[in-house]
Amino acid sequence: MKLGLGIDTGGTYTDTVLMDLETGEIIEKNKALTTHSDLVLGITKSIEGLPESYFKEIKFTSVSTTLATNTTLEGKGYPCGLILIGYSISGNLPISDVLEIRGGHDADGNELDDPLKDFEALQAFVSGTKNSVASYAVSSFFSVRNPEHELLIKEKIAEMSDLPVVCGHELSRSLGVYERTLTAVLNAQLIPVTNRFVRSVLSVMEDKKIHSDLMIMKCDGSLVNIEEALLRPVESIFSGPAASLVGASYLTGDRTCVTIDVGGTSTDISMIVDGIPEISDTGATVGGWKTMVRAIQMNTSALGGDSHVWVCRGLHLGPHRVIPLSLAAVESPGLIEKMKTMDIPSERILDQVIQGTAFFSKTPSSHLFGVSLSPYEQTVLNAVSDVHETPSCIYDISEKLGDHPLMFAKALDSLILKRCVSQIGFTPTDALHVLGTYVNWNVEAAQIGAKILADYLDFSPEEFCRRVRLSVSEKMAADLIYFFSPYLRPEDVSHLVLNSPFSKFKIMMPIVLIGAPVLSYRDEFSALLDAKVVLPDFYDVGNAVGALVGDVIFRTNILIRPKTLGSLSYIAFGDTGRYEYESCEEAVLKSEDKIRELIYAHMEKYGLRRSAVKIEIKREDIQAGFSTAAPLEIKLFGIGVGTPREIMTKIKKTGKGK
Secondary structure, rough: OOOOEEEEEEOEEEEEEEEEEOOOOOOOOOOHHHOOOOOOHHHHHHHHOOOOOHHHHEEEEEEEEHHHHHHHHHOOOEEEEEEEEOOOOOOOOOOOOOOEEEOOOOOOOOOOOOOOHHHHHHHHHHHHHOOOOOOOEEOOOOOOOOOOOHHHHHHHHHHOOOHHHHHHHHHEEEEEEEHHHHHHHHHHHHHHHHHHHHHHHHHOOOOOOOOEEEEEEEEOOOEHHHHHHOOOHHHHHOOOHHHHHHHHHHOOOOOEEEEEEEOOOEEEEEEEEEEEEOOOOOOEOOOOOOOOOOEEEEEEOOOOOEEEEEEEOEEEEEEOOOEEEEOOOOOOHHHHHHHOOOOOOOOOOOOOOOOOEEEEEEEOOOOOOOOOOOOOHHHHOOOEEOOOOOOOOOHHHHHHHHHHHHHHHHHHHHHHHOOOOEEEEEEEHHHHHHOOOOOOOOOHHHHHHHHHHHHHHOOOHHHHHHHHHHHHHHHHHHHHHHOOOOOHHHHHHHHHHOOOOOOEEEEOOOEEEEEHHHHHHHHHHOOOOOOEEEEEEEEEEEEHHHHHHOOEEEEEEEEEEEEEOOOOOOOEEEEOOOEOOOHOOOHHHHHHHHHHHHHHHHHHHOOOOHHHHEEEEEEEEEOOOOOOOOOOEEEEEEEEEEEOOOHHHOEEEEEOOO
């Protein structure tokens, strides 16, 4: 018997599945809480829930994760330094350490200036930041036409520091210097997150004596080896949602469907057509940042099972993630007694931090690399309970500081964003505990929390929780409509979902629900739309299934242009550099050959022979008006698809789970 192990580490749960690679049948599954302070613990507990006798039969392991997505959504990437070559940035970036130096190229790849003229400034920048950042990003003007300046500065930084360096051209070949710079910055910020995750998986595999190949799912729904994933962690930014999409298609047998994945931090919507995930034409947008990452076409919202439910002149959901009261009470039994006896904040001072159900605890990783605190933030942090104590309520902190909550609420919120403090609060998961439709942890804590919040709004606890559940269902439906009709205004989407008793939005393909709590939302969600809603077997571990059954997909493109206007000579710009040809026909033929070579070379790393790889090359010509002359530009798009050898030769896909 040859088995595959699928692992998905999400914001709340780490899921594992075992699949028989000879039949495609899922034979075991397990879930364990993700332990953010030490990922090894959560992965270990999830794997230990599988029969140990199977471990020696595991020949293929593949993983997915939402850690990169959640890190970006919550603005908690590690600090990095940015070097801009030949230009100044005009848009906002999630970064403070930036150096601008001379250099860059023009649209034809010709050098504009020498970046080494500012070498002393580069030395001073690296010397001043290398102890406060975790990585560097380098972005040069028109590096997609000529990357030599990015590579030169990367080499110089490597001589001065052992920190990883990311170049813009390594991540995207598309024009758009701001978006390419942002992509490089996010990639640099995520390197420590991905390294930590991969090291954790490898550590557990070694401890459990699981000897197999290890791959990770990228955000375009394809699989990649770990070595490549570590170089480009930004490409796993939607790894979890991509895996849920592939898993949903596999579990239902629907090669064309739309998937809604409800996790702890976010709800993600994506689509697969004829077995290939739909890819965004414009790059992934996450946490409001527009990137050039080639990813599945997806709508993601900061609403999940762990989203903060809070009241302030009404009911609010998210966007921040908190630890559910029902879970916190299991880990800290003293919490329930505190909830019964503590003072409740008055309605006039309520906000996202000051809540009657808000509790706070230092995180085990309070002294994270690169985190700097103001003196007052450090004072507030000292007033928060340690991780092994009963969490502090807002008035515990107030009493220790001698300050009114309004005076330290902003500092406390900053400590939460800097990951120095964990916030506990009421969540949709707690609402489901009260309603009895999804019960994993302490129901009493959820009930007390529901009463506290319901009293502010003059509801019964049950009615309050029903409204929370309905709000989540309505948000799922509204997000789905917006996914198919992105040009509608939010108020139009809301009207279609909520306020039209005589019409419903019709979806022409199956909607597959994935995620631990989706059974609780299925009926209310289904009633809001005209669609076939499917809840497959193993819906609660769909991401881990998807991580196992993905394909290796490689995409590349080449741009061909005349050397000068009206010239018979042509220049081709591709992933491997800039090439000159004597004619348009030669440029096209040689570029198509180069695309095939790149695809085959990529697939060979996975043991895939050429005969097992499907290649498709599409051509797009850009003409001047109605001219019949040679095109101004030719774009060649290549895609190669292959299945990893261990799966390709063994799996007999049945189209559904056990």
